[in-house]
Amino acid sequence: MIEVSNLSKRYRGGTAVDDLSFTVEPGRVTGFLGPNGAGKSTTIRLILGLDRPTSGHATVNGRPYASLARPLHEVGALLEAGDLHPTRTAREHLRWLARSNGIGERRIGEVLEETGMAGAAGKRAKTFSLGMKQRLGVAAALLGDPGVLILDEPVNGLDPEGVVWIRNLMKRLAAEGRTVLVSSHLMAEMALTAQHLVVIGRGRLLVDEPMEKFLASHSGASLEEAFMTLTSESVDYRSGTSRTGNTR
Amino acid sequence: MSALGQAASAEWVKVRSVRSTAVTLTVFAVLSLGFARLVGGSLEDSFYGGDTLSATFMGLLITQLILVTFAVASVGSEYSTGTIRASLAAVPSRGRLFAAKMTVVGAAVAVTVLPVELAAFAIVQGLAGDKAAGWTDWETIESLLGGWISLTLMCVFAAAITVLTRSTVWTLAILLPILFLSGQGLGNLDAIRPVIQYFPDQVGMVIMHMTIPGDPTFGRDYGAWTGIGILVLWTAAALGAGWLAMRRRDA
Numbered sequence: 162m163i164e165v166s167n168l169s170k171r172y173r174g175g176t177a178v179d180d181l182s183f184t185v186e187p188g189r190v191t192g193f194l195g196p197n198g199a200g201k202s203t204t205i206r207l208i209l210g211l212d213r214p215t216s217g218h219a220t221v222n223g224r225p226y227a228s229l230a231r232p233l234h235e236v237g238a239l240l241e242a243g244d245l246h247p248t249r250t251a252r253e254h255l256r257w258l259a260r261s262n263g264i265g266e267r268r269i270g271e272v273l274e275e276t277g278m279a280g281a282a283g284k285r286a287k288t289f290s291l292g293m294k295q296r297l298g299v300a301a302a303l304l305g306d307p308g309v310l311i312l313d314e315p316v317n318g319l320d321p322e323g324v325v326w327i328r329n330l331m332k333r334l335a336a337e338g339r340t341v342l343v344s345s346h347l348m349a350e351m352a353l354t355a356q357h358l359v360v361i362g363r364g365r366l367l368v369d370e371p372m373e374k375f376l377a378s379h380s381g382a383s384l385e386e387a388f389m390t391l392t393s394e395s396v397d398y399r400s401g402t403s404r405t406g407n408t409r
Numbered sequence: 410m411s412a413l414g415q416a417a418s419a420e421w422v423k424v425r426s427v428r429s430t431a432v433t434l435t436v437f438a439v440l441s442l443g444f445a446r447l448v449g450g451s452l453e454d455s456f457y458g459g460d461t462l463s464a465t466f467m468g469l470l471i472t473q474l475i476l477v478t479f480a481v482a483s484v485g486s487e488y489s490t491g492t493i494r495a496s497l498a499a500v501p502s503r504g505r506l507f508a509a510k511m512t513v514v515g516a517a518v519a520v521t522v523l524p525v526e527l528a529a530f531a532i533v534q535g536l537a538g539d540k541a542a543g544w545t546d547w548e549t550i551e552s553l554l555g556g557w558i559s560l561t562l563m564c565v566f567a568a569a570i571t572v573l574t575r576s577t578v579w580t581l582a583i584l585l586p587i588l589f590l591s592g593q594g595l596g597n598l599d600a601i602r603p604v605i606q607y608f609p610d611q612v613g614m615v616i617m618h619m620t621i622p623g624d625p626t627f628g629r630d631y632g633a634w635t636g637i638g639i640l641v642l643w644t645a646a647a648l649g650a651g652w653l654a655m656r657r658r659d660a
Contacts (some may be wrong), residue, residue, distance in 0.1 A: 206659075209497075209501075210498075211660035221489075227502070232498065233499055245491075249427050252424065253426035256426070257422035257423045258419070258495065260418040260422055261416055261500050263498040309453060
């Protein structure tokens with residue numbers, strides 16, 4: 162379970178996350194949506210203790226992430242898929258992560274198999290396509306067999322087969338009773354994957370409700386249209402139109 | 410294994426699994442031995458005055474730039490490639506990650522320098538004939554020990570500075586000209602020598618037989634082990650600053 166309470170992150174240039182509160186329950190996929198620049202990645206970085214909040218706090222299984230001694234056993238995260246050293250192989254990338262948390266060598270082979278990366282295990286990261294990097298990122302997230310998974314835009318760069326694979330994987334992980342938080346800026350993709358929806362815009366909470374309820378209340382319009390209406394007040398810019406109104 | 414041991418084990422995998430490690434450390438070893446052969450051949454030159462220790466460190470002081478590059482890149486690549494995020498997610502205790510990283514970089518340099526330094530000295534000794542220094546003389550042991558410590562600490566110093574700059578390029582751009590180039594050339598100008606002689610690249614010069622206290626041109630106002638002591642202080646200061654930066658900053 163992930164709990165975000167009154168979380169705010171202000172930078173010199175403005176506010177990325179603004180008094181945000183929501184809870185991510187286990188046993189279902191929670192879609193974390195918002196237009197580009199809405200604060201999704203910042204929120205995830207705050208949950209993982211990578212950034213320090215200006216105020217408020219976030220906990221994973223009731224504890225701040227930074228207080229976990231071997232966090233990979235509890236939380237698996239996929240951030241930027243490109244966060245790889247170009248001359249390090251897939252297997253060595255997983256090996257240093259495993260060593261850091263006392264995870265056995267055998268588990269590396271298992272996650273390589275599970276993500277379809279076994280054949281590329283000995284190849285250097287610079288030879289990987291974006292899709293392969295995403296798969297390696299998922300492998301890294303699964304390494305400690307964690308009960309909580311946080312995936313930032315995992316669908317980016319995947320081919321259609323990869324998209325179906327990650328969709329089924331997330332559903333399976335949730336069905337196993339795990340907590341799954343997946344961010345995306347694609348509403349249609351989330352409608353196929355998530356059972357619960359958290360939408361933010363300009364760092365503020367806009368929607369926190371079951372996917373079915375959201376779909377029912379926007380049945381007249383297409384999903385992307387509903388999403389655009391919802392977030393229209395909070396996008397940074399939009400081609401062809403000037404911004405009208407400002408929520409702040 | 411302790412949490413710090415696990416973090417260090419992970420850092421060791423990181424260091425050995427990238428190509429640049431093997432490349433830089435091999436180039437360091439090959440060039441160091443090559444310089445030893447070259448300088449050993451001109452031992453009669455007035456600068457060395459037949460001092461095989463001085464001749465040994467002449468080459469190593471140039472090739473240490475390669476070691477520093479290795480140390481800086483080991484830290485800087487975490488920031489340039491973005492793996493620092495995964496590192497901090499895996500080891501959220503910033504102090505532990507910092508300690509593990511500095512220890513592993515320092516250890517990798519230390520185990521590389523010792524055999525190379527001894528081999529370089531052996532080559533120079535072999536060329537020196539009856540001018541060869543005694544291997545078991547305290548002066549020899551002191552100088553080789555001090556040189557080993559000095560080269561290793563310079564690399565830890567540089568690695569800690571890289572945590573502050575979070576950039577390989579910036580660190581090298583600052584350290585190489587200020588410390589290594591101007592330090593060695595301009596450091597002997599009377600006007601600035603009183604200050605420059607305390608720079609981290611300069612304080613090991615006495616123990617490495619590159620200068621002697623009181624020498625009118627290259628002299629220092631401190632002795633061999635005081636110089637090493639000053640380098641320990643520089644390194645401790647850089648480690649303190651790096652640790653603070655790592656604790657305070659967002660990843």
